[in-house]
Amino acid sequence: AQSVTQLGSHVSVSEGALVLLRCNYSSSVPPYLFWYVQYPNQGLQLLLKYTSAATLVKGINGFEAEFKKSETSFHLTKPSAHMSDAAEYFCAVSERGSQGNLIFGKGTKLSVKP
Amino acid sequence: DTAVSQTPKYLVTQMGNDKSIKCEQNLGHDTMYWYKQDSKKFLKIMFSYNNKELIINETVPNRFSPKSPDKAHLNLHINSLELGDSAVYFCASSQGSGDTEAFFGQGTRLTVV
Numbered sequence: 001a002q003s004v005t006q007l008g009s010h011v012s013v014s015e016g017a018l019v020l021l022r023c024n025y026s027s028s029v030p031p032y033l034f035w036y037v038q039y040p041n042q043g044l045q046l047l048l049k050y051t052s053a054a055t056l057v058k059g060i061n062g063f064e065a066e067f068k069k070s071e072t073s074f075h076l077t078k079p080s081a082h083m084s085d086a087a088e089y090f091c092a093v094s095e096r097g098s099q100g101n102l103i104f105g106k107g108t109k110l111s112v113k114p
Numbered sequence: 115d116t117a118v119s120q121t122p123k124y125l126v127t128q129m130g131n132d133k134s135i136k137c138e139q140n141l142g143h144d145t146m147y148w149y150k151q152d153s154k155k156f157l158k159i160m161f162s163y164n165n166k167e168l169i170i171n172e173t174v175p176n177r178f179s180p181k182s183p184d185k186a187h188l189n190l191h192i193n194s195l196e197l198g199d200s201a202v203y204f205c206a207s208s209q210g211s212g213d214t215e216a217f218f219g220q221g222t223r224l225t226v227v
Contacts, residue, residue: 043218045218098211106156
């Protein structure tokens with residue numbers, strides 16, 4: 001069965017520093033890949049998605065992610081963290097031919113220090 | 115104008131009660147979902163409906179019964195609530211293919227006491 005692994009349940013960076021949140025998937029057939037952000041007491045908002053087009057995907061709020069098939073990874077990065085980036089980040093996959101149901105990683109909480 | 119709306123946002127109830135959570139989407143999507151987020155923030159799909167038909171039931175206890183009166187609505191009814199049902203429940207909708215994003219509601223925080 002498809003699974004998603006997010007390394008690091010909690011990542012802390014200083015404001016202005018690089019943000020790197022890691023995500024690996026398990027399928028031998030590359031799935032569709034998503035990053036969602038959840039702010040406290042809110043729903044999930046899509047940051048970006050990979051659907052077989054360009055391997056470097058740009059999303060909202062300055063985030064981007066690179067799909068690497070050889071590493072089965074889809075890590076999320078942002079060059080310079082902002083205080084407003086503090087939130088929970090979820091990597092998710094959707095299998096090809098599915099009805100769009102998402103399989104989520106366990107999430108990474110991002111803290112940003114002033 | 116909220117795309118996916120759920121009510122109520124908070125629900126506190128006693129063990130053994132029956133409760134419902136309502137969800138509506140105005141995006142014209144054919145597919146709707148219920149996800150459960152536990153106390154450790156882990157998200158897992160419970161149900162998926164496509165055009166009012168049940169597509170996915172992820173081994174959810176039969177105390178949970180989704181109902182879709184039309185493709186814009188997917189309600190969740192829970193019978194005989196248990197302490198372990200305490201969680202945040204998210205409704206979502208999408209165009210129903212694997213490459214399309216899901217739009218999520220704000221969540222319903224259910225607390226069973």
